Amino acid sequence: LSATPETPKEDGRPKWDNKFQYILSCIGFAVGLGNVWRFPYLCQIHGGGAFLIPYFIALLFEGIPLLHLELALGQCLRKGSIGAWNTISPYLGGVGVGSWMVSVLVSLYYNTVLTWVMWYFINSFQEPLPWSVCPLNENRTGFNEECYESTAVNYFWYRKTLNITPDIAESGTFQWWLILCLAACWAIVYLCTIRGIETTGKAIYVTAIFPYLVLTIFLIQGLTLPGATEGLIYLFTPNLNTLKNPRVWLDAATQIFFSLSLAFGGLIAFASYNPTKNDCEKDAVTVAIVNSMTSLYASIPVFSVLGFKATTAYWDCLDRNIINIINEFDLPEESIMRQNYTTWISFLNSSYPEKIAGLKLKSCDLQEFLDQSVSGTGLAFIVFTQAIILMPGSQAWAILFFIMLFSLGLSSMFGNIEGVFTPLLELQIIPKSAPKELLSGIICLISFLIALCFTLGSGSYWIDIFDRYAGSVPLLVIAFFEVIGVVYIYKIKRFSKDVEWMTGRKLNLFWQITWRFISPLLLLIVFMAFVTLQMQKPPSYTAWNPKYEGFPMKEEKVYPPWVQAICVLLAALPCVCVPLVALFHLVKQKHRSKEPSLVPPEVSFCQGTNS
Amino acid sequence: YAWDANEEYLFKAMVAFAMRRYSSKSATQISNVLLCNVTDRVSFWFVVTDSSKNVTTVPGSEVEAAIRMNRNRINNAFLLSDKTLQFLKITSTLSPPVEPSTPVWLIVFGVVLCLIVAGIVFLIVSGIQKHRKKNKESTERENLEEKVEVTLENGIPCEALDLKAGHINGVFAADDDRFTSL
Numbered sequence: 001l002s003a004t005p006e007t008p009k010e011d012g013r014p015k016w017d018n019k020f021q022y023i024l025s026c027i028g029f030a031v032g033l034g035n036v037w038r039f040p041y042l043c044q045i046h047g048g049g050a051f052l053i054p055y056f057i058a059l060l061f062e063g064i065p066l067l068h069l070e071l072a073l074g075q076c077l078r079k080g081s082i083g084a085w086n087t088i089s090p091y092l093g094g095v096g097v098g099s100w101m102v103s104v105l106v107s108l109y110y111n112t113v114l115t116w117v118m119w120y121f122i123n124s125f126q127e128p129l130p131w132s133v134c135p136l137n138e139n140r141t142g143f144n145e146e147c148y149e150s151t152a153v154n155y156f157w158y159r160k161t162l163n164i165t166p167d168i169a170e171s172g173t174f175q176w177w178l179i180l181c182l183a184a185c186w187a188i189v190y191l192c193t194i195r196g197i198e199t200t201g202k203a204i205y206v207t208a209i210f211p212y213l214v215l216t217i218f219l220i221q222g223l224t225l226p227g228a229t230e231g232l233i234y235l236f237t238p239n240l241n242t243l244k245n246p247r248v249w250l251d252a253a254t255q256i257f258f259s260l261s262l263a264f265g266g267l268i269a270f271a272s273y274n275p276t277k278n279d280c281e282k283d284a285v286t287v288a289i290v291n292s293m294t295s296l297y298a299s300i301p302v303f304s305v306l307g308f309k310a311t312t313a314y315w316d317c318l319d320r321n322i323i324n325i326i327n328e329f330d331l332p333e334e335s336i337m338r339q340n341y342t343t344w345i346s347f348l349n350s351s352y353p354e355k356i357a358g359l360k361l362k363s364c365d366l367q368e369f370l371d372q373s374v375s376g377t378g379l380a381f382i383v384f385t386q387a388i389i390l391m392p393g394s395q396a397w398a399i400l401f402f403i404m405l406f407s408l409g410l411s412s413m414f415g416n417i418e419g420v421f422t423p424l425l426e427l428q429i430i431p432k433s434a435p436k437e438l439l440s441g442i443i444c445l446i447s448f449l450i451a452l453c454f455t456l457g458s459g460s461y462w463i464d465i466f467d468r469y470a471g472s473v474p475l476l477v478i479a480f481f482e483v484i485g486v487v488y489i490y491k492i493k494r495f496s497k498d499v500e501w502m503t504g505r506k507l508n509l510f511w512q513i514t515w516r517f518i519s520p521l522l523l524l525i526v527f528m529a530f531v532t533l534q535m536q537k538p539p540s541y542t543a544w545n546p547k548y549e550g551f552p553m554k555e556e557k558v559y560p561p562w563v564q565a566i567c568v569l570l571a572a573l574p575c576v577c578v579p580l581v582a583l584f585h586l587v588k589q590k591h592r593s594k595e596p597s598l599v600p601p602e603v604s605f606c607q608g609t610n611s
Numbered sequence: 612y613a614w615d616a617n618e619e620y621l622f623k624a625m626v627a628f629a630m631r632r633y634s635s636k637s638a639t640q641i642s643n644v645l646l647c648n649v650t651d652r653v654s655f656w657f658v659v660t661d662s663s664k665n666v667t668t669v670p671g672s673e674v675e676a677a678i679r680m681n682r683n684r685i686n687n688a689f690l691l692s693d694k695t696l697q698f699l700k701i702t703s704t705l706s707p708p709v710e711p712s713t714p715v716w717l718i719v720f721g722v723v724l725c726l727i728v729a730g731i732v733f734l735i736v737s738g739i740q741k742h743r744k745k746n747k748e749s750t751e752r753e754n755l756e757e758k759v760e761v762t763l764e765n766g767i768p769c770e771a772l773d774l775k776a777g778h779i780n781g782v783f784a785a786d787d788d789r790f791t792s793l
Contacts, residue, residue: 119716122723123715125715125719126715177716187727187731188727190731191730191734194735195734333653435739437734
């Protein structure tokens with residue numbers, strides 16, 4: 001840093017209170033719900049500890065370079081995503097518009113997931129927990145049929161929370177309780193982002209640090225539960241054979257990419273509020289490593305609890321069989337215990353095989369219970385809630401768990417909203433005299449009204465669609481164009497000079513190689529593989545249909561054509577912005593009949609635009 | 612506790628009590644309740660005879676109804692519950708869970724919403740106040756600058772008067788009362 005005192009930049013751009021706030025915001029944006037409910041699942045199904053190998057390779061060659069690129073870009077140009085890409089070249093403005101659009105789409109559905117978390121949170125203050133008991137049927141002779149055939153936890157999630165329809169084409173009605181929670185969630189988002197980073201900077205201290213505290217508490221609690229060690233061994237036992245499957249490598253690459261929240265424009269916005277002389281290289285490495293470490297750290301309590309749940313289910317299975325045997329043979333109580341169950345069974349099988357066969361005992365296998373892997377909302381709202389019922393003091397654990405999920409999601413929402421807010425502020429949609437609070441209010445209000453669609457009966461099917469199509473393919477395309485745009489249009493020589501000016505030391509060869517060749521190549525391969533895999537079979541979904549023969553299994557259905565069209569639209573719209581804007585500028589230049597200057601003169605934007 | 616003959620006696624007494632309460636016939640005695648096939652697992656069959664009708668057994672449905680009516684008392688006598696003391700073929704009517712008048716979640720939601728709205732109002736109001744203060748400060752600064760301008764624009768700069776063309780009035784100069792006395 002320079003010895004002479006720097007003149008404060010009089011551009012009126014807000015800035016972070018301190019460096020820690022900035023780093024914490026980036027970490028909060030990157031660390032989200034996926035770190036808790038997607039990474040442990042991937043670890044489990046892709047051979048445990050062996051999954052870490054493709055994961056860290058992807059982190060090194062894809063995650064960190066792209067993260068460094070985005071942070072350096074935002075810091076250098078000091079503008080949000082749309083403004084930054086317009087500055088680099090008007091033909092690349094579409095990249096900014098594309099990331100802005102993705103941020104909008106993701107914000108809409110992400111906050112609805114937080115709505116579900118909030119609903120579970122406010123229901124955790126009751127004794128007994130509402131998802132632990134089945135409600136009674138009309139004449140009070142037994143339990144509600146739908147609940148009885150599946151489980152109480154499933155019933156609370158599918159009926160009491162979502163009130164889900166059996167088919168995506170049936171919209172159902174608005175669920176008023178979800179509308180209330182949605183309003184509250186958007187009010188919280190408005191409260192925290194009301195003045196941009198002035199307010200999110202304060203809120204992030206709580207929302208980014210609190211999850212780590214709760215994860216630690218769950219870690220300590222989880223390790224003391226019976227069966228935790230089985231779960232952990234199951235998670236981390238490496239099975240190197242899985243590395244031969246290309247699907248594993250694809251999953252690792254996509255997980256790293258989406259986990260770091262790249263190509264949303266939010267990171268560019270965060271970095272744009274930095275002073276230009278800031279070490280963005282160190283920031284990028286720090287954020288990426290903290291994000292991956294958090295994923296690993298979170299998988300330990302998750303799997304301890306899953307191991308506990310599997311062990312409890314196994315014990316329940318054993319106990320049920322034991323009761324049946326004792327009733328059948330009129331043996332005294334506590335003659336058969338879990339430990340000598342196998343010896344008794346073999347003895348009884350040899351002496352009275354017909355009686356044992358007549359009992360139709362279920363085979364209890366711990367591995368089978370451990371193999372039931374779930375990810376996503378199923379993990380949090382079905383599996384974990386079931387495990388929480390079995391813990392002593394369930395209300396406290398439930399409250400802690402859902403506050404943690406809410407904080408994780410909220411800090412990611414800050415990044416999403418910032419990716420929407422900053423470009424709009426710079427485009428001056430509202431007059432400059434109007435307060436910032438008005439713009440954030442308008443954004444939150446419009447988003448709330450659009451997100452009301454997700455509170456319909458079929459809402460969760462739509463959220464799956466948004467997650468799979470709007471929040472996946474466009475990001476890969478945008479990131480690819482980001483790297484290509486910076487390296488080949490802005491020219492890597494100029495950019496490395498800029499980064500040198502910002503960080504104060506020469507750009508490492510590693511960044512040169514990854515930015516020029518490895519990252520674009522990797523992105524291209526991942527994109528092709530991803531699209532090929534999606535196209536292999538017609539897009540389908542699983543529906544919760546109480547009238548299905550195989551109930552409580554979910555029914556596999558294919559999307560109707562109009563829904564498929566919407567899926568394609570969601571995936572294509574942000575991507576198509578890139579060539580559209582370029583075409584628009586090309587046509588404009590042709591009309592002006594000036595020399596199309598694709599490459600701006602050799603003036604660095606970092607040091608040139610000092611404001 | 613161990614199951615012995617005394618417990619069996621208590622059981623017979625409870626069944627007799629149930630029959631008496633149900634049919635309000637005070638004729639049922641403990642000797643009317645017969646246990647058979649007692650096993651180690653503590654399971655057995657029992658019948659209730661009717662001494663007034665020539666040692667015939669009371670129909671099962673009546674016994675079922677009687678026990679169902681007094682299930683709670685029987686359970687409590689043995690410190691057991693519906694799950695641990697099972698009468699085969701008698702399903703217990705399940706008690707509905709206690710439902711408060713307003714669901715609990717609505718109350719919690721109200722609390723959360725009030726906090727959020729209070730926060731938003733506070734931030735908006737403080738924002739408006741800061742905006743007004745900034746506006747007032749900037750207008751004050753503007754007024755100050757204007758006054759300075761006015762004094763200069765009067766034709767004769769005030770500083771020039773002070774420094775250059777100033778006659779000291781002898782009458783007042785000798786007056787030491789320029790400075791106020793302490």
